[in-house]
Amino acid sequence: MNREEIRQLLENYKNGYISIESATDQLSELPFTDLGFAMIDNHRELRTGYPEVIYCEGKTVEQVKSIMEAMIKKNTNVLATRVSKEMYEVVKDLHPNLEYNQLGRVITIKVKPVTMTESYIAIVAAGTSDLPVVEEARETALILGNRVEVITDVGVAGVHRLFAKLDIIRRSKVIIVVAGMEGALASIIGGLVSQPIIAVPTSVGYGANLNGISTLLSMLNSCANGVSVVNIDNGFGAAYNASLINHL
Amino acid sequence: MNREEIRQLLENYKNGYISIESATDQLSELPFTDLGFAMIDNHRELRTGYPEVIYCEGKTVEQVKSIMEAMIKKNTNVLATRVSKEMYEVVKDLHPNLEYNQLGRVITIKVKPVTMTESYIAIVAAGTSDLPVVEEARETALILGNRVEVITDVGVAGVHRLFAKLDIIRRSKVIIVVAGMEGALASIIGGLVSQPIIAVPTSVGYGANLNGISTLLSMLNSCANGVSVVNIDNGFGAAYNASLINHL
Amino acid sequence: MNREEIRQLLENYKNGYISIESATDQLSELPFTDLGFAMIDNHRELRTGYPEVIYCEGKTVEQVKSIMEAMIKKNTNVLATRVSKEMYEVVKDLHPNLEYNQLGRVITIKVKPVTMTESYIAIVAAGTSDLPVVEEARETALILGNRVEVITDVGVAGVHRLFAKLDIIRRSKVIIVVAGMEGALASIIGGLVSQPIIAVPTSVGYGANLNGISTLLSMLNSCANGVSVVNIDNGFGAAYNASLINHL
Amino acid sequence: MNREEIRQLLENYKNGYISIESATDQLSELPFTDLGFAMIDNHRELRTGYPEVIYCEGKTVEQVKSIMEAMIKKNTNVLATRVSKEMYEVVKDLHPNLEYNQLGRVITIKVKPVTMTESYIAIVAAGTSDLPVVEEARETALILGNRVEVITDVGVAGVHRLFAKLDIIRRSKVIIVVAGMEGALASIIGGLVSQPIIAVPTSVGYGANLNGISTLLSMLNSCANGVSVVNIDNGFGAAYNASLINHL
Amino acid sequence: MNREEIRQLLENYKNGYISIESATDQLSELPFTDLGFAMIDNHRELRTGYPEVIYCEGKTVEQVKSIMEAMIKKNTNVLATRVSKEMYEVVKDLHPNLEYNQLGRVITIKVKPVTMTESYIAIVAAGTSDLPVVEEARETALILGNRVEVITDVGVAGVHRLFAKLDIIRRSKVIIVVAGMEGALASIIGGLVSQPIIAVPTSVGYGANLNGISTLLSMLNSCANGVSVVNIDNGFGAAYNASLINHL
Amino acid sequence: MNREEIRQLLENYKNGYISIESATDQLSELPFTDLGFAMIDNHRELRTGYPEVIYCEGKTVEQVKSIMEAMIKKNTNVLATRVSKEMYEVVKDLHPNLEYNQLGRVITIKVKPVTMTESYIAIVAAGTSDLPVVEEARETALILGNRVEVITDVGVAGVHRLFAKLDIIRRSKVIIVVAGMEGALASIIGGLVSQPIIAVPTSVGYGANLNGISTLLSMLNSCANGVSVVNIDNGFGAAYNASLINHL
Amino acid sequence: MNREEIRQLLENYKNGYISIESATDQLSELPFTDLGFAMIDNHRELRTGYPEVIYCEGKTVEQVKSIMEAMIKKNTNVLATRVSKEMYEVVKDLHPNLEYNQLGRVITIKVKPVTMTESYIAIVAAGTSDLPVVEEARETALILGNRVEVITDVGVAGVHRLFAKLDIIRRSKVIIVVAGMEGALASIIGGLVSQPIIAVPTSVGYGANLNGISTLLSMLNSCANGVSVVNIDNGFGAAYNASLINHL
Amino acid sequence: MNREEIRQLLENYKNGYISIESATDQLSELPFTDLGFAMIDNHRELRTGYPEVIYCEGKTVEQVKSIMEAMIKKNTNVLATRVSKEMYEVVKDLHPNLEYNQLGRVITIKVKPVTMTESYIAIVAAGTSDLPVVEEARETALILGNRVEVITDVGVAGVHRLFAKLDIIRRSKVIIVVAGMEGALASIIGGLVSQPIIAVPTSVGYGANLNGISTLLSMLNSCANGVSVVNIDNGFGAAYNASLINHL
Helix, strand or coil: CCHHHHHHHHHHHHCCCCCHHHHHHHHHCHHHHHHCHHHHHHHHHHHCCCCEEEECCCCCHHHHHHHHHHHHHCCCCEEEECCCHHHHHHHCCCCCCEEEECCCCEEEECCCCCCCCCCEEEEEECCHHHHHHHHHHHHHHHHCCCEEEEECCCCHHHCHHHHHCHHHHHCCCEEEEEECCCCHHHHHHHCCCCCCEEEEECCCCCHHHHHHHHHHHHHHCCCCCCEEECCCCCHHHHHHHHHHHHCC | CCHHHHHHHHHHHHCCCCCHHHHHHHHHCHHHHHHCHHHHHHHHHHHCCCCEEEECCCCCHHHHHHHHHHHHHCCCCEEEECCCHHHHHHHCCCCCCEEEECCCCEEEECCCCCCCCCCEEEEEECCHHHHHHHHHHHHHHHHCCCEEEEECCCCHHHCHHHHHCHHHHHCCCEEEEEECCCCHHHHHHHCCCCCCEEEEECCCCCHHHHHHHHHHHHHHCCCCCCEEECCCCCHHHHHHHHHHHHCC | CCHHHHHHHHHHHHCCCCCHHHHHHHHHCHHHHHHCHHHHHHHHHHHCCCCEEEECCCCCHHHHHHHHHHHHHCCCCEEEECCCHHHHHHHCCCCCCEEEECCCCEEEECCCCCCCCCCEEEEEECCHHHHHHHHHHHHHHHHCCCEEEEECCCCHHHCHHHHHCHHHHHCCCEEEEEECCCCHHHHHHHCCCCCCEEEEECCCCCHHHHHHHHHHHHHHCCCCCCEEECCCCCHHHHHHHHHHHHCC | CCHHHHHHHHHHHHCCCCCHHHHHHHHHCHHHHHHCHHHHHHHHHHHCCCCEEEECCCCCHHHHHHHHHHHHHCCCCEEEECCCHHHHHHHCCCCCCEEEECCCCEEEECCCCCCCCCCEEEEEECCHHHHHHHHHHHHHHHHCCCEEEEECCCCHHHCHHHHHCHHHHHCCCEEEEEECCCCHHHHHHHCCCCCCEEEEECCCCCHHHHHHHHHHHHHHCCCCCCEEECCCCCHHHHHHHHHHHHCC | CCHHHHHHHHHHHHCCCCCHHHHHHHHHCHHHHHHCHHHHHHHHHHHCCCCEEEECCCCCHHHHHHHHHHHHHCCCCEEEECCCHHHHHHHCCCCCCEEEECCCCEEEECCCCCCCCCCEEEEEECCHHHHHHHHHHHHHHHHCCCEEEEECCCCHHHCHHHHHCHHHHHCCCEEEEEECCCCHHHHHHHCCCCCCEEEEECCCCCHHHHHHHHHHHHHHCCCCCCEEECCCCCHHHHHHHHHHHHCC | CCHHHHHHHHHHHHCCCCCHHHHHHHHHCHHHHHHCHHHHHHHHHHHCCCCEEEECCCCCHHHHHHHHHHHHHCCCCEEEECCCHHHHHHHCCCCCCEEEECCCCEEEECCCCCCCCCCEEEEEECCHHHHHHHHHHHHHHHHCCCEEEEECCCCHHHCHHHHHCHHHHHCCCEEEEEECCCCHHHHHHHCCCCCCEEEEECCCCCHHHHHHHHHHHHHHCCCCCCEEECCCCCHHHHHHHHHHHHCC | CCHHHHHHHHHHHHCCCCCHHHHHHHHHCHHHHHHCHHHHHHHHHHHCCCCEEEECCCCCHHHHHHHHHHHHHCCCCEEEECCCHHHHHHHCCCCCCEEEECCCCEEEECCCCCCCCCCEEEEEECCHHHHHHHHHHHHHHHHCCCEEEEECCCCHHHCHHHHHCHHHHHCCCEEEEEECCCCHHHHHHHCCCCCCEEEEECCCCCHHHHHHHHHHHHHHCCCCCCEEECCCCCHHHHHHHHHHHHCC | CCHHHHHHHHHHHHCCCCCHHHHHHHHHCHHHHHHCHHHHHHHHHHHCCCCEEEECCCCCHHHHHHHHHHHHHCCCCEEEECCCHHHHHHHCCCCCCEEEECCCCEEEECCCCCCCCCCEEEEEECCHHHHHHHHHHHHHHHHCCCEEEEECCCCHHHCHHHHHCHHHHHCCCEEEEEECCCCHHHHHHHCCCCCCEEEEECCCCCHHHHHHHHHHHHHHCCCCCCEEECCCCCHHHHHHHHHHHHCC
């Protein structure tokens, strides 16, 4: 509520168009309204078809179930990440559109249609072991209304495979690179394209990989420009970020 | 060179329009042409006014000077980062447009005009100690043709200062958040806006800050969506990335 | 026993009011009495209703059981932390007042009433995954005789939720902030209040969170004043500390 | 401004006691007023004699000087930490009351008197090398209006020295423990007293001390209750925190 | 396809020996051919009897099984590492020559004979706990066509055992040293021989061993010349590397 | 074999007292004899009643069993550490004197008597959770022929308990200090005694304890003299070391 | 003062042999006497010729100078470690016997003779770069009254040099091993001797040596028995420890 | 000296061809001869033209100078690494053939000719900042008698530059890859060639590069086969290793 609207409200109240109760209510919430951007953002998000997101790690099945029920009741599309098989078994009958991507450990419930972008996000992965993170990113991107192209198994140990797919990568609007081990794929692609790249280090590796820390450090030190990084195995975060960019 | 062009070349050769030498030359370079994206990208970059970038850390003054001279000769705008005062003294007379931002340790040489974007990048910094990184980001963004709005000293220790500036942040197309210490600013802003955020951890702090590692980890673990991260103190990288997004 | 008391004792002995055995006994324990502050503190603690605390991690069920039995026999209130479900099953019939907080993994046995403070401790938590630590802190604070107000799910990703609860936070005497991930909540609150804050990093997060180390570092680097930190997931320690302050 | 005050303002406006301009002004600032706690806190702080604090590391001499001048003009007491000798030389004539504690690297300017507490903060330090941190804490505590007792050189390698000083430690309201190396002093004292302890790890040590990280970890793992920790060498933070507690 | 071959193709096309379609096809793939070294390398590898390698960690049994089936169909020798007992049970009947080394967690399928080198690789291990890594290395070396000599239990705690075996070590062409704990064996041998040494740190140890990181660091800091290092527990990598050297 | 013995052997051979075969044999083994100290040490150890030690972690039950059988056959006392309950069940009938200390996870088999020292090793532990390490140390010390005094639960959180036991600690010849968490006990005792102290950090703790790394660092940084450190949880190593000192 | 002595004192007082003042005095100091071990230890140390030790890092020249003067006045031998050349220049004329070991950065002042042990400490170092630590250890051992044998440059890269010196090492009573890089020397010697070994990791190395952390970890993980470890570059601590053992 | 030689010596002695003194001497040194491999290796090395290597870091100018003089006197080629400019100034006149590579900080003195290999070592570097390490490797390789080809500035940010140089890389016998930042070059090349690769991480980078640790970890986790790693900035070690392989 801006200054002009406040002035208007005051006059409306003085003129008796609105009661003192109503005026007090609205003005009491002013701070909240001025602070309440996130809430307004939520509204905007709901309007634009963005679903709420449920991060299930560390939540009980009961908590997850009741959040889903509330969202379905509010006619909101649902995206739930890090969903175990056991959790899925409990909630699977909540809605006929509920779908479980077991590899990506993601549940989506489309209670209303999603408008898809013209442009697409390219999700490029180094190896088959990175697929769970790819799937989490892909499901996230889809329910956020993005077209997606997935290119996998193009790790730098056989870089010609990457070159064969370069066209499809280059036609994207934004690129997610998913890789474990030394994470060199982000740098290679960074040297070959001019789109923004969101790199997701995965915990694929062993020993000195340090559960993905090594990959994370590698990506942060990329000598290629245009690469930014999210947390290890954070397919959701990369896709959310890419979706923001893809919707620009 | 695509399939159709190859077919055309073959026919041109058969028809005698080009010699076998010329055909062999062009085709010999096919791989290079197919590989040579980066070079083509360079051309495109030059065309779009993107300057070459010289990272001066670990280069001698002589090396930097001769690279600058070559670029000026090629009529290319110059962006040089991590330029010490001493280095500046040696190169300052290379071109009348050469400018040195001492705080940001950046040299720019605009040998030709840069077209600026309508939309702008918001660079938001927590404190005055983060200003060197802000300046590196700002100079980078500017020479890459981006309008920039800088908002500083809005760290979370006095979060009302941030709210007072929220409008200008929200009207940007993409946001760079520069912060040291616990780096909470990235998360706060991430909860308040719907633009992509590129977070730059700075090495501002002491003790358990671990030269910015603590800030870096904090930003990677942001509970807010839409935040991706670049290396510590990497103002250039953040601005390059933001410029890619701002030009979409 | 101060100098004057010793002199008195000597005279009492010389005058035959106390036997040499009794004098020797008391004086033999002088060092112990002078050193034995902790013991005296224990007495004082028991007097002031402070319970003994049993940290159960790494203790056998039998050890825990016999400590509890001994404490009940001494008419002492019992606080046991990190109690597994299995351990609870074994000890649950020790006393009719025994209660198990499964989420917080805490057993309390109030064998005698606890006097509660006027002022209260605010326990503020970022998300639902932090609740086990919140519960450990809450149970600890309660049995140490503190009124408690718990505010949860006010993480910085939707900071307006925090502002809506600020009043209740500000009326407390001391604040415990429980957060995982980037732990920014401690800094935000630190910038908004003037009470001492005890921050508890939780191991909620993944990847670069490093089991809470990232959160811990973030809180130690808080740019807000008035924040001190305890070990990761140490809800008990935070509440014990807060209780000391709340009783001042 | 609470709900009742808003209602009152509305009625005042309707009754013509205040103009629409004035009502709009006040209500426009409602959010700000509701948000503007920090500012209000600042007012309160100024009222209560709390000085602004200037952290000088990473600020230029000019920046520090102009902040000090502004504060003196506002009749505010000044506390500046991490002040180098060079910086002091530049600002030393700003005010006749300006004092420089070279060991603690602290400048204080008392432009108006500070009311001191009855109760005192005990600052206990392990060794002489910890004195710079002790001095930073002491100066901070003093200008924040706290009586202070400093006990040094009571490290655990000769624990009888500590016992000789225990009385003075125990009569304090809150204790700051400053120690490097293995930081055992915090645990020892924690086992001997019932006050809240704020532990400051110092970077005193070498090799496996890791510039204080080892001490920090040690203090976070203290087996004694009632110990919370601030950043390495953060004497200011400990004293600020202790002052909050000492003023309860 | 080199320059001469391109010229030849052009003439063949002009002379009508090959159609424009065929010429276009071949030339379209030139980049790929020029880039496609890895593929050509694969061909060479197949020619030289080098098997494909399947790293089974993070692959499903089904994925592993179908890769093996494809390789058997292509008449390729199979080497699969990190094969669990469960995985083996599923694939064990794929081929009569399939063999499972349970200690080394390796499956090999020799569908065609392997030519062995004259020279041999010495695999030297410190203790019996290092045997799984030794076995992975040994199986890898064997199927890559290398003679192998294994010397175990010659750790530095009883260095005379090493000296008794020095002859056999010295007659090798390249040496793999497998050790955990402090990894001193690599340095000792490095000081006694003049062959290249590939050191494999193992995760054998506890506490400050940090799952092999300590051993890894130790080997990287070897004061002996001629020692290079691979990842922790990476018996395969060491043997692959040694095989490259042994085949020179 | 020293120079004089070689000269003697040569003369014996020349004089025909020994054959050329015998002389060659003995001289061929000279290097081995000169190198073979460890073996000679073994002999000496066996002579002095020192048992072989079997570290069972990472060994199969079968390996352990056959080593034990061989040692019993050689009439050697057996010490096996890190023995799981399962392993014990398999080997328990190997010898009537076989004893299993379940808490310490140690098996001892005294096939011949051990001569005990006059002086004793004091094993001092901070808490009950450190008992497994204490027991490993105690069993090791005993079978190596040392008298042992164990003092537990004297952690610094109640330091008067330590003082009550100081006499028994001070009468020892060498002290083993076992502690987790902040490990301050080593420093406290180091300041109170003049014996050599071997500190064993334990992995008792959580969060920032980092599985004992924090304790290890703390002990390495002890401000008290006379403290040396062994690996985390290495009760065996500490006792072996203490035994060497106690036998001086 | 034990129980019997207290009883005696009481009777002496009653019998009038001592005044009530004297009795009160003695008994007042009982706690102190019971606590005052460290002080008593100091006396004992002075009696046995053990000098006070001044760790000069982080002390000012003035502080060091006045401590030395006080010690000389008390007729105490002086050992000062980590003494810079500049510090030496200031104090060099304090006493005619003052000697400065520049390499070891140690000052010793023998104001009275030191009785030397029969047995000796062997200080064994890997390379010439370890000599500063060797010298600190040697000077410490000497002034504490120990005979010393120094063997240097016997690193494992040429292990035969070590074997040539083994006799002199084996005849010692206790061994200090000083090594940087991978620190293997401690393990090698540990496998060859039966004396206690105190290992000193040095910060000699680069890159992955991590300023000696790598060496420290290596030594803590030694597969040889009888090795305990002190802090990085802590030659003093190793020698102090060895002296305690050598005097047993 | 093998068994047959010993027998021969015995007979020679018996037959009076050699004196008992001579026989005793030779046999006394047997162990040394059998142990003295390193020494024999040294001889062999000198014979094969391998120079002694002087690592100058942590050595004084005087030490370096006298080692060089001794080597020149022994007619040995000299390789000295990590030589500062100051050190060079002192020793530069020791020999007319002394040459200083300032970038690589290497001194070589060829007092006798070096035989060069037919095959060559390829040294491939990512960027110009890696050149000091390249030069150290190149000088080492040259004086060890290897032909060398250096390819620089082929980092992955412009991977087409690498492809243009692939031929020369592929014709080498062994490859050294020198890279900082994310070190991806090692993996890329590893996927393109079939030679053994020795990767040298450099400390080129900042922030999360952690002085090369990030690069080191990246290279250890390379998904390409055939890559082994040496310490950060260890150009000498890589070249020494490569020379061993190149001479096979």
